[in-house]
Amino acid sequence: xxxxxxxxxxxxxxxxxxxxxxxxxxxxxxxxxxxxxxxxxxxxxxxxxxxxxxxxxxxxxxxxxxxxxxxxxxxxx
Amino acid sequence: xxxxxxxxxxxxxxxxxxxxxxxxxxxxxxxxxxxxxxxxxxxxxxxxxxxxxxxxxxxxxxxxxxxxxxxxxxxxxxxxxxxxxxxxxxxxxxxxxxxxxxxxxxxxxxxxxxxxxxxxxxxxxxxxxxxxxxxxxxxxxxxxxxxxxxxxxxxxxxxxxxxxxxxxxxxxxxxxxxxxxxxxxxxxxxxxxxxxxxxxxxxxxxxxxxxxxxxxxxxxxxxxxxxxxxxxxxxxxxxxxxxxxxxxxxxxxxxxxxxxxxxxxxxxxxxxxxxxxxxxxxxxxxxxxxxxxxxxxxxxxxxxxxxxxxxxxxxxxxxxxxxx
Numbered sequence: 001x002x003x004x005x006x007x008x009x010x011x012x013x014x015x016x017x018x019x020x021x022x023x024x025x026x027x028x029x030x031x032x033x034x035x036x037x038x039x040x041x042x043x044x045x046x047x048x049x050x051x052x053x054x055x056x057x058x059x060x061x062x063x064x065x066x067x068x069x070x071x072x073x074x075x076x077x
Numbered sequence: 078x079x080x081x082x083x084x085x086x087x088x089x090x091x092x093x094x095x096x097x098x099x100x101x102x103x104x105x106x107x108x109x110x111x112x113x114x115x116x117x118x119x120x121x122x123x124x125x126x127x128x129x130x131x132x133x134x135x136x137x138x139x140x141x142x143x144x145x146x147x148x149x150x151x152x153x154x155x156x157x158x159x160x161x162x163x164x165x166x167x168x169x170x171x172x173x174x175x176x177x178x179x180x181x182x183x184x185x186x187x188x189x190x191x192x193x194x195x196x197x198x199x200x201x202x203x204x205x206x207x208x209x210x211x212x213x214x215x216x217x218x219x220x221x222x223x224x225x226x227x228x229x230x231x232x233x234x235x236x237x238x239x240x241x242x243x244x245x246x247x248x249x250x251x252x253x254x255x256x257x258x259x260x261x262x263x264x265x266x267x268x269x270x271x272x273x274x275x276x277x278x279x280x281x282x283x284x285x286x287x288x289x290x291x292x293x294x295x296x297x298x299x300x301x302x303x304x305x306x307x308x309x310x311x312x313x314x315x316x317x318x319x320x321x322x323x324x325x326x327x328x329x330x331x332x333x334x335x336x337x338x339x340x341x342x343x344x345x346x347x348x349x350x351x352x353x354x355x356x357x358x359x360x361x362x363x364x365x366x367x368x369x370x371x372x373x374x375x376x377x378x379x380x381x382x383x384x385x386x387x388x389x390x391x392x393x394x395x396x397x398x399x400x401x
Contacts, residue, residue: 009171009369040171040372041244049136049176050169064136064169065275 008052024072123203144180157225160193181252185233193225201332240378286333294337318394325358350397
């Protein structure tokens with residue numbers, strides 16, 4: 001099972017990313033562990049400069065912008 | 078350059094809608110359509126150009142460049158310029174701040190970036206060109222960049238590191254220069270779809286602010302007599318600039334919402350310098366940003382940061398009024 005993390009301090013863009021991730025996961029019909037990381041110290045452990053960030057299995061995939069559903073689907077395949 | 082938009086607006090209002098040319102409604106509607114089309118076009122154009130710059134100089138590369146190079150004072154100007162071309166989102170200001178500190182970039186330079194980033198951005202530039210022309214835009218952009226550099230320089234000299242939160246001080250101790258990033262090898266045509274998508278996204282996100290701003294502006298345009306504000310806010314009143322700025326700081330809006338209203342204020346007699354200072358106060362400093370920054374610095378440091386920037390904005394307001 002994949003672990004998907006969304007890093008972000010709670011701005012509208014981060015919430016949009018989370019919604020897109022959920023949609024992508026249900027589209028693929030897979031099970032995934034979706035975690036929203038809002039703590040700034042935890043976020044900074046990933047050494048990113050702009051949020052939101054999409055992390056799949058501890059690897060930074062998309063940063064600084066809202067990940068689109070089709071992009072996430074592509075990344076999860 | 079914008080003549081054809083004017084023709085289009087004339088044709089739409091007078092021919093298609095059939096509204097009389099000299100009627101109040103006709104001129105208001107014409108003003109609204111012309112302004113909206115012009116601004117939206119400029120917005121897309123500027124965000125697109127900025128998008129190209131950003132695609133080749135993403136924020137991570139800028140950070141790593143500043144982290145590795147000492148430029149004898151020029152780095153303030155450079156950080157401030159980078160702040161101007163990087164799109165700003167207030168929710169990114171904290172990660173950005175920490176990321177810079179982590180890369181061993183001095184606090185003053187980090188502040189220079191942080192000051193200019195919201196002050197000068199693609200939305201503000203596009204709207205400025207549309208409403209005040211190229212010359213005023215150039216003055217606005219260069220003074221914004223200069224203001225960020227000087228503000229950052231002053232803050233750097235104040236030795237404020239002890240006022241950072243404890244966990245940030247820990248990061249500061251372990252700071253190290255960042256590695257050179259491997260450049261993404263992509264051709265221009267490969268970058269293009271991404272860039273235009275971003276540009277569309279930015280224009281979309283400020284669309285309603287623009288419409289509502291221009292709408293309010295158009296209403297004020299029709300109902301407030303010319304020269305109305307002159308009685309209260311004139312160039313001669315020495316308190317006008319500081320009052321405008323102090324009033325503006327707690328307000329939170331973006332350039333897209335504020336500028337159409339500023340344009341009308343200027344038409345109705347407020348000096349351009351005072352108006353620009355007011356706008357800088359609104360977009361440059363905000364309470365939500367202060368709350369976010371509380372996670373990384375003490376309230377005292379936030380107060381010093383806001384105080385220095387406010388002072389710089391007030392001074393530049395006086396300068397504008399003298400120059401313009």
